[in-house]
Amino acid sequence: xxxxxxxxxxxxxxxxxxxxxxxxxxxxxxxxxxxxxxxxxxxxxxxxxxxxxxxxxxxxxxxxxxxxxxxxxxxxxxxxxxxxxxxxxxxxxxxxxxxxxxxxxxxxxxxxxxxxxxxxxxxxxxxxxxxxxxxxxxxxxxxxxxxxxxxxxxxxxxxxxxxxxxxxxxxxxxxxxxxxxxxxxxxxxxxxxxxxxxxxxxxxxxxxxxxxxxxxxxxxxxxxxxxxxxxxxxxxxxxxxxxxxxxxxxxxxxxxxxxxxxxxxxxxxxxxxxxxxxxxxxxxxxxxxxxxxxxxxxxxxxxxxxxxxxxxxxxxxxxxxxx
Amino acid sequence: xxxxxxxxxxxxxxxxxxxxxxxxxxxxxxxxxxxxxxxxxxxxxxxxxxxxxxxxxxxxxxxxxxxxxxxxxxxxxxxxxxxxxxxxxxxxxxxxxxx
Numbered sequence: 425x426x427x428x429x430x431x432x433x434x435x436x437x438x439x440x441x442x443x444x445x446x447x448x449x450x451x452x453x454x455x456x457x458x459x460x461x462x463x464x465x466x467x468x469x470x471x472x473x474x475x476x477x478x479x480x481x482x483x484x485x486x487x488x489x490x491x492x493x494x495x496x497x498x499x500x501x502x503x504x505x506x507x508x509x510x511x512x513x514x515x516x517x518x519x520x521x522x523x524x525x526x527x528x529x530x531x532x533x534x535x536x537x538x539x540x541x542x543x544x545x546x547x548x549x550x551x552x553x554x555x556x557x558x559x560x561x562x563x564x565x566x567x568x569x570x571x572x573x574x575x576x577x578x579x580x581x582x583x584x585x586x587x588x589x590x591x592x593x594x595x596x597x598x599x600x601x602x603x604x605x606x607x608x609x610x611x612x613x614x615x616x617x618x619x620x621x622x623x624x625x626x627x628x629x630x631x632x633x634x635x636x637x638x639x640x641x642x643x644x645x646x647x648x649x650x651x652x653x654x655x656x657x658x659x660x661x662x663x664x665x666x667x668x669x670x671x672x673x674x675x676x677x678x679x680x681x682x683x684x685x686x687x688x689x690x691x692x693x694x695x696x697x698x699x700x701x702x703x704x705x706x707x708x709x710x711x712x713x714x715x716x717x718x719x720x721x722x723x724x725x726x727x728x729x730x731x732x733x734x735x736x737x738x739x740x741x742x743x744x745x746x747x
Numbered sequence: 748x749x750x751x752x753x754x755x756x757x758x759x760x761x762x763x764x765x766x767x768x769x770x771x772x773x774x775x776x777x778x779x780x781x782x783x784x785x786x787x788x789x790x791x792x793x794x795x796x797x798x799x800x801x802x803x804x805x806x807x808x809x810x811x812x813x814x815x816x817x818x819x820x821x822x823x824x825x826x827x828x829x830x831x832x833x834x835x836x837x838x839x840x841x842x843x844x845x846x
Contacts, residue, residue, distance in 0.1 A: 491795030493751050493767040508752040508764070509777035 429466060431614045432607030436599040440467070447594045448474035453546065455531075455591045456569040458598030461648030464569035465529060467596065471567055472525040480524030483517045488533035496538055497554055500545070506555025516553065518545055522562040531591065532572035532583060539584045546590055566591070601643040601650065608639045611647060615654035616666060622655075628664045637670035637730030640687065670730065691729045694722070703733055750774030752781060755792075762788045763818075767795035770803045779806060782815075794819035804831055 430441060447454055448471045456464045465484065472482035490498060497506070501516030518526060528534070534542065545551040550561045568591045577583035601608065612630055620627045630638075643649055657668040674691070697711045704710045705726075706719040715722060726732070750768040757763060764781055768774070782788055791810060799807070808828045811817050817824075 491767045491797065493753060493765070493795055494748065497748060497751055508754050508781045509750070509774065514748070 430463060430470065431611050432604060433610065434599075434604035434607045436604050437607060440596060440598060443594075443596050444470050445474060447471060447596070449476075450594075451565050452593045453566045453568070453591050454593070455574070455595045456567065456598065457574075457595060458569075458571065459600045459644075459646055460571050461646030462598040462600060463647055464571075464598060465527065467598065468525070468527040468529075468567045468569060472527075472565075475525070475565065477524050477565055481521055482525045482527060483521040484527040484529060485517050486529045488530040492535035492537055495535065496541070499538070499542070500551050501553040503553050503555035506553070510555065513553070516551075518551060518562055518564060519560060521564045523564075525565045525567055528566065528568040530570060531568040532570040532574055532577050534583075536582060536584070539587050543584065543587045543590060546587075601646045605639050608643075608650070609635055611650055612638055612654060615651050616658070619655045619658040623658050625658060625661060626664060627658065627661055627666050630666045630668070633730065633732045634666065634668040634670050636727050637673065637732075638668065640691075640728060640730035641670075641673045642687070674730075687729060690725070691731060694726065694729065694731055698731070698733075750777070752777055754781065757789070760787065761790070763790040763792055764788055765792040765795070767797075769798040770796060771798060771800040775800070775803050775806065778803070782806075782810060788815055790816045790818050792818045793821060793824065796821060796824070799824060799827070801827075801831070804828055808832065 430437060444467060454468075454471060456467050458464050468484070469482055472478060485495075485498060487495065497510075497514075497516070499516050499518055501514050501519055502510050503513050504510055541551070546564075546566055549563060550559050552559055574583055574588050574592070578585050578588050601611075612635065616627055616630060619625075638650070638653075645652075653668070653673070654666075657666055660669065661667040694711070694715070697714050698705070701709060701711045701714065705712055705722055707713065710719070712719040712722040717725070748768075750766065750770055752774070753765040753767075755763040755765060764778070766778065770778060788810075791807065793807075804824065804827045807817060807820075807824065808831055811828065
């Protein structure tokens, strides 16, 4: 895996990839921050692959997946008899990552009682397995990721300040997809290629209005949500043109209480006026005149917001009118 | 590893079994052995329990009926124990009380 798997050409993504290159050459701890679905694990693995440690393992563990006692034994390992059912000595993830990289995903969920032990292991590169007093020394590069604001967790006393500063030597913040909309067409075409092959379909193009709607949507689940949407679209596609059910996206966006953005409000108002004019855009009685803008301005706006008559029909049934 | 069972000793030589993770399959055998070892298990702490299967629920129900306290018992486990008892062909004994 490498940074080439990060699809996009936006300045924000380019800046992230520059950071990855710069920090990969060092051994310092990296804290990757970003909303869910922005590709935090991909970046963590890219750092490992671009580093001198790439010949060794990149070991990942999700701090939210296990309760504290299990997390402790998974991270540090245990000796026979350390607890009931511990029948043989077992290596933990810290040791498995020796000379490589340990990726701690969802670090904000790490139980408070484990944080001092993790801090010591990071600082001293040493720890003891459960049930043992023998110190094991390792050489591990740490990369952590979170979709939470760790500073807030520190203030709320749910995360230790010393661990926070130790982890955030080099913070990298991944932009949400809505802040790099220019990358959406590239991502769409990338996922179309992948899922066309996987589902044995020959999809050759994405309709312009569908692409415009995909670009206009705010993607709260980011690239992961877009990826899943394209896979579902591919399953629904019968011909050579992608059948993307974009009306559902609009209705989802409208159905979430408190989620209306300025773009949502613009979209709803423009559709409302277009309906009043029976979708006549130009002319003295057209929607552009009623909205007080030039016809070309309205057409550009409709394209930007992904407004089409077909999309708006779905908008009526599933979203706006029901809200 | 998906389940960890810690044996903790209380000041009066009682034993608390603390279960973390998924108490299913082989982990259930470990719990069964721990209960059968003859130690004075007084409490099973289920605070960090994430998943159980029907056999685990039956074992917990039997333990409870024998006077072992199920501490921090999650609601879904309490409900499941009640359902198992309510089964017409249930052979589970009647219970003590959860904490």
